[in-house]
Amino acid sequence: MLAPPRADPTEQVLQSRGGDDGQSGRHVKDVAMTVLLAVVMLATLAVLGWVLVYVAAQGLKYLGPTFFTQNPPGNPSQAGGGFENGIIGSLIIVGMATLFSVPIGVAAAVAIIEYGGRFAAATGFVADVLVGLPSIVIGAFVYVLWVTRFGFSGVAGSIALAIIMLPLIVRATAEMLRLVPVALREAAASLGISRARTIVSVVLPSARAGITTGVMLAVARAMGETAPLLLTALGNQLFVVTNPTKPISTLSLEIFNNAITGFQAAQARAWAGALTLILIVLILFVAARLIGWRLAVTRS
Amino acid sequence: MSNLTDSTSPVVPGGQRSTTPGSTEAGRIEVSGLTARYGKHEAFTDVSIAIEPGQVTALIGPSGCGKSTLLRCLNGLHMTVPRASVTGTVRVAGVDIYRSDVSLVHVSRYVGMVFQRPNPFPTMSIAQNVTAGLRFGPRRRRRGPWLEEVVERSLRQAGMWEEVKDRLHKPGGSLSGGQQQRLCIARSLAVEPHILLMDEPCSALDPVSTLVIEGLITELKNDYTFVIVTHNMQQAERVSDVTAFMTVNGPGQPGQLVEVASTKELFSNPSQPATVDYVTGKVG
Numbered sequence: 001m002l003a004p005p006r007a008d009p010t011e012q013v014l015q016s017r018g019g020d021d022g023q024s025g026r027h028v029k030d031v032a033m034t035v036l037l038a039v040v041m042l043a044t045l046a047v048l049g050w051v052l053v054y055v056a057a058q059g060l061k062y063l064g065p066t067f068f069t070q071n072p073p074g075n076p077s078q079a080g081g082g083f084e085n086g087i088i089g090s091l092i093i094v095g096m097a098t099l100f101s102v103p104i105g106v107a108a109a110v111a112i113i114e115y116g117g118r119f120a121a122a123t124g125f126v127a128d129v130l131v132g133l134p135s136i137v138i139g140a141f142v143y144v145l146w147v148t149r150f151g152f153s154g155v156a157g158s159i160a161l162a163i164i165m166l167p168l169i170v171r172a173t174a175e176m177l178r179l180v181p182v183a184l185r186e187a188a189a190s191l192g193i194s195r196a197r198t199i200v201s202v203v204l205p206s207a208r209a210g211i212t213t214g215v216m217l218a219v220a221r222a223m224g225e226t227a228p229l230l231l232t233a234l235g236n237q238l239f240v241v242t243n244p245t246k247p248i249s250t251l252s253l254e255i256f257n258n259a260i261t262g263f264q265a266a267q268a269r270a271w272a273g274a275l276t277l278i279l280i281v282l283i284l285f286v287a288a289r290l291i292g293w294r295l296a297v298t299r300s
Numbered sequence: 301m302s303n304l305t306d307s308t309s310p311v312v313p314g315g316q317r318s319t320t321p322g323s324t325e326a327g328r329i330e331v332s333g334l335t336a337r338y339g340k341h342e343a344f345t346d347v348s349i350a351i352e353p354g355q356v357t358a359l360i361g362p363s364g365c366g367k368s369t370l371l372r373c374l375n376g377l378h379m380t381v382p383r384a385s386v387t388g389t390v391r392v393a394g395v396d397i398y399r400s401d402v403s404l405v406h407v408s409r410y411v412g413m414v415f416q417r418p419n420p421f422p423t424m425s426i427a428q429n430v431t432a433g434l435r436f437g438p439r440r441r442r443r444g445p446w447l448e449e450v451v452e453r454s455l456r457q458a459g460m461w462e463e464v465k466d467r468l469h470k471p472g473g474s475l476s477g478g479q480q481q482r483l484c485i486a487r488s489l490a491v492e493p494h495i496l497l498m499d500e501p502c503s504a505l506d507p508v509s510t511l512v513i514e515g516l517i518t519e520l521k522n523d524y525t526f527v528i529v530t531h532n533m534q535q536a537e538r539v540s541d542v543t544a545f546m547t548v549n550g551p552g553q554p555g556q557l558v559e560v561a562s563t564k565e566l567f568s569n570p571s572q573p574a575t576v577d578y579v580t581g582k583v584g
Contacts (some may be wrong), residue, residue, distance in 0.1 A: 116382075184417040187484070189380055191433030191491055192408030201436050205423040 001042020052278070059275025062268040067276070071239050072269060076258065079174035079265040082271045085240045086254035088281070092242065093154050093233055093250055094222045097161035102215055104162075105169030106204075112170070114179040114199055117297055124174065130167035138163050139228025154244035157233025161225060165218040209292035216288035220281045226252040251277050308505070312360065326410060327353030327494040329374055334371050334388035335554075336378055343369040344555035346388070349544055351495070356517060356526040358540035358563065360533060362578070364557030365546040367529050370498050374527060375411040376404045392495070393576045394471035405438050412488030413497045416503045418480030420472030427451045427468040429483055433491035450490050458486035459516055478509025485516065489524075496520075498528040513541050533579060537567055545575045 067082035108127065112120040142160040150156070180203050188198040204211070229235070234247040237257060241248045250275055259270035330352035335526055337344045344366030351357050353376070359367040372378040373390055376397050389396045405470045420429045426499040428435075430451045453466065455461040460482045464475070481501060488496060500515075515541050517526055530536050538545050546559040559572045570576050 131303040158434045181419065183415055183417060184421060185416060186380065187375055187413075187419045187487075188432070189377060189404055190375060190408060190411075190413035190497075191487065192405045193433065194405055194436075194438075199405070201432075202421055202423075206421070208423075229484070 027082045053279060055271065055274050057275075058268075058271035059126050059221060063272040063275055067269075067272055072090050072237055072254065072258065072266075074238060076261045076266040077263040079268075081269065083177075083251060083254045083269065083276065085236060085238075085249045086251040086273065087276065087280075088240050088242065089154065089225060089233070089236075089248040090250040090252065090277075092231070092244060093157045093218060093248060094161060096154070096158035096244060097165055097222055098215070098219055100158065100162035101165040101169055101218070105166050105218075106211065108166075108170045109173035109177055110199055110204075113174050114195070114203065122168070127167040127170040130163070131171065134227075135160075135164055135225055136227040139231035142228065152232065152234035152247040154241070154246065154248035156235055157248065157250070158244070160228040160232045161222040164225060164228065168218040169215055172217065173207070173211050176210035177203060177215065179210070180206045212288050212292040214222075216285055219284060221289070223281055223284075224252055224275060226250075226256050229253055230256075251280070256267040325353070327523075327526070328391075328393065329411075329495060330389075330391040331370075331374070332389050332391075334370075334373060334386060336366065336373050337385045338381065339383040341520065341552070342554035344546065344557070346556045347546075349557060349560055351525060352542065353494070353525045355541040356520065356521050356528060356539055357542045357544060358536035359527065359529045359533075359544050359546060360536050360578075361546035361555070361558075362548060363531075364551065364555070365548040367546050368499055369555075370546070370557075371499050371527060371529050374495075374497055375413055375544060376407050377413065379403070408433070408437065408491065408493070410493055411495045411497060412493035414481070414484050414488055414499070414501045416500045418477055418484055420475070420480050420483050422471065422473050424472055425469045425564070426455075426464050426472050426483060427440075429472040430454050430486050430490050432487060437491060444452065451465055454486040454490040457489050457520065458482040459512065459519070460486065476509075478505050478512060481505060481509070481513060482516065485513075489520075493524070495525040495527065498526065500529050500531060503531065510535070533567075537563060543567070545570075545572075545578060547574050 066080075068087060069084055070080070070082035071085045072083065073079075073081040079156065108123055112124045140161050142156055142163070146156045146159060147153075184202055184206060185198055188194075188202045193202070229250055229252065233250060233253070235249040235253040235257065236247050236252070237249060255270045255273040258266040258273065261267070304314045331350070332348045333447065334347045335345045347366075347370060359370060361367050369378060373386060374392070376390075378384050378386065379398075386398055390398060392407060392410050395402060421432055424432060427448075431447050434447065434450060452461060452465075457462060460479060463479065464483075465471075467474075472480065476481060481504075485496075485501075502513050505513065514535065517528070520526075521541075526539075528536075528540065540563045542560065543563045543566045545558045545566065546555050547558050559566060559570060559575045561571070567579055570579060576582075
């Protein structure tokens with residue numbers, strides 16, 4: 001800390017008011033708070049770092065190129081094999097869930113923010129409640145409504161994931177639309193641009209970087225969901241399925257199925273699968289940030 | 301002129317407006333008995349004023365007197381605020397813009413607006429900002445070489461073509477504040493309105509940029525009718541031909557139009573005591 005210049009009259013006033021220990025008292029508080037906040041910050045980082053390092057250390061023991069090109073062995077106690085079926089299944093199911101939930105979620109957010117009204121407010125409230133709903137409940141819901149009629153399938157899984165993603169997308173998009181200045185909407189109106197056109201050509205593009213980030217958070221959440229998929233997509237532990245009307249395995253299901261066995265070989269595969277899941281989410285996240293960043297910079 | 305509701309009125313691609321502004325009805329606004337409300341609160345009551353074509357009309361008055369609201373009533377933007385309402389009439393080019401069959405989209409053909417803070421569309425380039433009103437507005441002309449002509453003509457009118465002609469595809473937000481405001485003026489001019497409303501267009505700008513904008517108004521006033529809201533009385537004296545003084549008796553009270561006179565007259569020889577107090581600096 002810099003020593004205050006002696007000639008500064010305000011400093012003298014402050015010192016005389018606070019007594020002799022005023023200066024050192026504040027100094028102690030300053031140091032104490034700095035240390036406290038640093039400890040809290042490090043603790044937060046440490047938890048995250050610990051998880052990442054531990055998963056990476058365990059996963060890297062087994063993770064190799066064949067992990068992405070092989071299916072799990074028929075006998076889980078056997079070593080070898082990979083999660084190709086789960087990786088492809090995750091991409092299909094989460095991809096479909098994204099296709100279902102993004103248009104509906106963004107449209108709902110537009111209705112809530114741009115049009116408002118009682119119905120829109122109710123939609124916003126329902127979306128907020130839906131966020132807190134346990135995912136297994138959503139899985140059970142889709143099981144009753146869909147699986148009991150059409151059987152276990154990738155479609156059923158993606159419907160369940162879409163319901164999980166929907167409120168996240170609605171909330172993130174609404175938050176971003178709220179940040180778009182009214183001034184832009186007024187400028188568009190004064191140019192004779194209709195309200196609908198303004199939303200499509202001015203408001204949504206202005207918010208697209210934020211919306212992309214929100215969608216990616218929802219995708220990351222869906223990637224890791226396991227419970228609702230047990231009741232909907234069911235899984236297929238032996239080979240790659242690309243037909244979404246059939247039961248499909250996902251990375252999360254493979255991790256679950258391999259982790260709950262007592263076999264060391266299966267658990268090693270589960271760790272490698274967990275690391276793969278983290279990497280996929282990370283790659284998607286970085287990609288989304290890059291896309292969002294590119295979108296924010298105008299090209300002709 | 302009664303083609304305010306006619307969405308197919310002729311606009312010659314790349315050409316000038318079919319009517320000469322400044323001298324015709326198209327540039328005239330007549331406000332009579334206008335009261336504007338936000339919910340139950342009255343922003344101002346019973347304002348009647350004629351905005352003459354080809355002149356710069358300044359609206360001055362203390363904060364809260366309703367001058368910005370009056371300006372926003374002149375193109376119907378006031379009605380985009382939730383629970384806002386008006387009584388009385390605003391006639392643009394002879395048509396009451398608050399008639400139920402006249403929409404903001406139609407009014408925009410006659411009346412453009414420049415806002416207090418520069419608000420270029422952040423996701424669009426300089427050129428795209430200029431053509432936004434044409435590309436997305438009621439006339440819907442998506443592409444074609446004449447769009448480029450509009451870009452050049454509008455930016456020239458706004459006095460910034462030379463500054464930006466080599467970076468038309470850079471984002472509008474990359475410009476300085478003063479340039480952004482001129483870009484917003486160019487954007488408004490591109491749709492060829494007859495009247496330009498300006499809501500304290502210089503209050504977010506530095507003195508040099510302010511002078512540039514004022515010079516622009518003086519240059520363009522032969523072709524456009526200007527209505528400018530300003531807190532700066534020197535600015536009103538510098539740029540306007542006619543000044544309207546509004547005042548308000550206290551917080552929560554509705555604003556009132558006190559006096560409309562030629563700017564010279566209003567500043568040198570105001571007829572109302574409230575105007576005298578304001579322009580001589582006793583209040584406000």
